[in-house]
Amino acid sequence: xxRRPGIGGLQTAAAARDQYRLLGExxxxxxxxxxxxxxxxxxxxLEDFARKHKNDIRKNxxxxxxxxxxxxxxxxxxxxxxxxxxxxxxxxxxxxxELGVQxxxxxxxxxxxxxxxxxxxxxxxxxxQRRKSxxxxxxxxDCLRAIGKLKVLGSGFEVISVAKRKLVRxxxxxxxxxxxxxxxxxxxxxxxxxxxxxxxxxxxxGRAIDALDTLLDEGLAMIDDGHQDGKRRYWxxxxxxxxxxxxxxx
Amino acid sequence: MQKLGEFKLxxxxxxxxxxxxxxxxxxxxxxxxxxxxxxxxxxxTQKVFVIGLEEEFPLFSNPVxxxxxxxxxRETFLSVLVVEGRAEWMDKFHRKCLILWHRIEExxxxxxxxxxxxxLEDGVVTIEEIRFGTESQGTELQGIDRTILxxxxxxxxxxxxxxxxxxxxxxxxxxxxxx
Numbered sequence: 126x127x128r129r130p131g132i133g134g135l136q137t138a139a140a141a142r143d144q145y146r147l148l149g150e151x152x153x154x155x156x157x158x159x160x161x162x163x164x165x166x167x168x169x170x171l172e173d174f175a176r177k178h179k180n181d182i183r184k185n186x187x188x189x190x191x192x193x194x195x196x197x198x199x200x201x202x203x204x205x206x207x208x209x210x211x212x213x214x215x216x217x218x219x220x221x222x223e224l225g226v227q228x229x230x231x232x233x234x235x236x237x238x239x240x241x242x243x244x245x246x247x248x249x250x251x252x253x254q255r256r257k258s259x260x261x262x263x264x265x266x267d268c269l270r271a272i273g274k275l276k277v278l279g280s281g282f283e284v285i286s287v288a289k290r291k292l293v294r295x296x297x298x299x300x301x302x303x304x305x306x307x308x309x310x311x312x313x314x315x316x317x318x319x320x321x322x323x324x325x326x327x328x329x330x331g332r333a334i335d336a337l338d339t340l341l342d343e344g345l346a347m348i349d350d351g352h353q354d355g356k357r358r359y360w361x362x363x364x365x366x367x368x369x370x371x372x373x374x375x
Numbered sequence: 376m377q378k379l380g381e382f383k384l385x386x387x388x389x390x391x392x393x394x395x396x397x398x399x400x401x402x403x404x405x406x407x408x409x410x411x412x413x414x415x416x417x418x419x420t421q422k423v424f425v426i427g428l429e430e431e432f433p434l435f436s437n438p439v440x441x442x443x444x445x446x447x448x449r450e451t452f453l454s455v456l457v458v459e460g461r462a463e464w465m466d467k468f469h470r471k472c473l474i475l476w477h478r479i480e481e482x483x484x485x486x487x488x489x490x491x492x493x494x495l496e497d498g499v500v501t502i503e504e505i506r507f508g509t510e511s512q513g514t515e516l517q518g519i520d521r522t523i524l525x526x527x528x529x530x531x532x533x534x535x536x537x538x539x540x541x542x543x544x545x546x547x548x549x550x551x552x553x554x
Contacts, residue, residue, distance in 0.1 A: 315393075339396065347392035347393060347395075347397055349395050349442075350395045351394045352391070362390075
């Protein structure tokens with residue numbers, strides 16, 4: 126059936142459009158309300174959960190880490206703001222801010238020795254010593270989380286992975302792949318020689334020397350000419366176990 | 376922690392590269408700082424007044440990691456102390472170095488305090504008594520190096536706070552305070 130043109134036809138069409146719009150708005154409103162309701166339920170449940178397990182979250186690093194994971198999955202960041210119920214409930218924001226400040230402190234204090242690159246394990250160790258009151262309660266996961274929060278400062282705090290180890294960088298040095306490979310090689314003994322780098326990585330001596338020189342200039346490496354074989358060794362304080370005792374009285 | 380007698384050695388003493396002078400300036404500055412502090416600290420607690428660069432000195436080598444400082448490194452560390460007034464070369468070839476964990480003026484102050492503590496404001500005391508007498512036992516003056524003592528005495532003499540008089544031999548040189 127063909128609609129005939131005319132004022133009546135136009136009015137009908139307009140009325141139909143209005144109807145559709147109204148209906149659409151209604152559906153959207155119902156959906157939003159439902160969402161809101163679900164969110165409220167979820168939020169109250171999460172609050173209940175957090176309240177119930179408050180002590181676990183505070184004291185047990187493994188539990189804390191899982192709690193964070195769960196929050197991340199549903200898109201909640203308990204650290205996003207220090208205000209609001211998470212902070213009031215758990216004081217969890219303060220905890221990480223405190224860690225963050227202490228991490229910056231440690232990185233600065235050890236920088237002259239390690240050139241601004243520190244082993245995550247060593248950092249945790251120093252952090253625990255500093256927080257004597259709750260020794261052992263800070264996990265690597267907590268460290269990583271606190272460092273993640275430091276990124277907003279734009280000061281170049283970053284975690285880099287070298288082989289299986291994680292290193293925390295507190296200076297804006299760009300380490301390329303060559304440097305990383307050398308650091309990885311150095312993890313075995315704490316040092317490398319030019320020969321070793323050439324042999325193990327199949328590099329030309331120019332490439333090896335160039336990379337090592339950069340690491341020296343950045344303060345990440347130190348030379349050692351004292352071995353009886355007369356070969357220069359390049360030590361890396363950031364990967365050497367001995368550096369864990371620097372600045373710490375055992 | 377490694378020890379030299381009663382002296383606790385810092386961790387860097389076991390890290391081989393600290394025994395090689397570092398080519399990069401920032402790293403070397405830090406290295407020098409650590410060594411400077413170690414040398415002063417060691418000399419003060421062990422009452423070492425003179426370091427001979429060519430002689431055995433416990434801090435100059437670490438048998439545990441088989442490293443020792445080169446002559447150049449020894450001279451560099453001590454030279455920085457000299458620049459800061461914490462040491463003095465005793466000969467122009469830089470073979471011997473006098474370590475001043477207290478500056479001479481500070482030693483002079485210590486002497487004045489010593490005189491006051493022992494009621495010697497107008498008294499007489501021999502050099503031997505200052506260095507090894509019962510009064511100085513347990514004080515910083517015990518066993519003080521002769522050169523340093525003489526220099527401190529000279530400062531006080533110039534200020535008119537004492538007079539040094541010589542006896543028939545060096546053994547009975549003495550001091551008359553007038554504080």
